[in-house]
Amino acid sequence: DTGVSQDPRHKITKRGQNVTFRCDPISEHNRLYWYRQTLGQGPEFLTYFQNEAQLEKSRLLSDRFSAERPKGSFSTLEIQRTEQGDSAMYLCASSGEGGADTQYFGPGTRLTVL
């Protein structure tokens, strides 16, 4: 079990550019989550997948954000036309079956928008 992995770990971009992040969950987990964490705050939920279906989206997920999990394994989070307010740590988590579905987090991707 290699845990949840995320790529890249750091991304610096200019305002207006598009960026894409990847998350590989724990292999046997069918649930995958994206969170955003700004400096000095706890993570905030963005979206949730069960297998390839995106079942829940937060109001934080504006139209510029899109997430996919095409084959029910890895997931991508794309931000179009980045803004300085998008600068944050983007965390991915995965969980298995069960009502409590304890979430295990990856190391995160830190995005800096200049």
Next chain:
Amino acid sequence: AQSVTQLDSQVPVFEEAPVELRCNYSSSVSVYLFWYVQYPNQGLQLLLKYLSGSTLVKGINGFEAEFNKSQTSFHLRKPSVHISDTAEYFCAVKNTGRRALTFGSGTRLQVQP
């Protein structure tokens, strides 16, 4: 809606002293409760969780937490801290009908020699 309040943003403590990090939550339905630790520039690591049963929960690295339903609290404790415990600690709640975790704003534990 549910919310989590971590009453202390920073807790300085000397090495080998006991520590308590406070967490209160509000929810109109049953919840599961979690504590995560975050070291600098890293993701979150699960310390412990309360799902049901015994209200005293033991986790990794010598931490424990007690669920108090009447006071809607889930305080984290450790009898003797180490320098390596210096990190940010997050309390989180998940209600039994949803998948998303709701986190508190975190408590920075600073262990001094």
